[in-house]
Amino acid sequence: MSSPTTSSGKYDVSLGNLSARLDVSRTENEANVAVVEHTLPPQTLAAPLHRHSHEDEISYVLEGEMTVLADEELTTVQAGESVVKGRGVWHTFWNAGDEPLQFLEIIAPGEFSEYFEEVARLGPPDPTDEEWVSQFLAIGERYGFEADLESVPALLEKYDLQM
Template sequence: MSSTGAVTRKYDVDLGPLGAKLEVAAAENAAGVAVVEHTLPSRTLAAPLHRHSREDEISYVLEGEITVLADDEVSTYGEGEFVVKGRDVWHTFWNDGDEPLRFLEIIAPGGFATFFEEVAEFYPFDPADEATLDRFEALSERYGFEADMESIPGLCETYGLTM
């Protein structure tokens, strides 16, 4: 139970290589901010190019390095550093290092944090499976999330990653 009386349910899911653990639910604070801890193995792409229409994401690196592609610019951030991925900005991120990556994702407002738990119900999925793709697209639309699934092969080839 949160301080506001709202019921909060934490999760700890794997979305392929990307781990997502809800540490602070939006209902636990008046600001409605959520914090998700993510993990990602070495040389791994976390997600296709995507953008959020309703929230900003602020990543804080706990261990390893995160490489972020945002607005066609690639930058790498190490332990103790922050990176802001603002709403409506096409972006993705990966672990280009030799060590596992662990970081906190601060989501403001935090409603998007429940996306990870919902998508885990049918992930991984084959993009050629139209029924599951339709389910993903409906979920994405509900969250104001847009993903370019076709970006995955090019990102993996260009940066020497797997997903």
């Protein structure tokens, strides 16, 4: 369930199993960088394979372990480490561990940080609901975000994950 945006423009929302809390809004700095804090339960895929055309994402793991699949290469990122998911690169990530994953996502430029709040307004992710999928894809298109929803079943099976 998502909570409303605060008067400062900050949000704290849930997108299924992935939570998103805006810590630093892009409007708070001249560099137009945003910082979003995410949490993800154990053994959980965060998103389908996707790519961004406008921004780079830098994930800094606070707790747990993040597995990143980018351009068909797997990387494991431990607490205290970071990984860059550059624009134009097909990628996804998950928590393969037994503990919750908590990480900061530095988004540059930061407009994409507003995506999470918009998607949360759609309600819980439901890939079987054509209207939900249509709205999800339309939001993504506005942000230059392309998702391969058909990648999800294979990722869940291959890496023994839930969504």
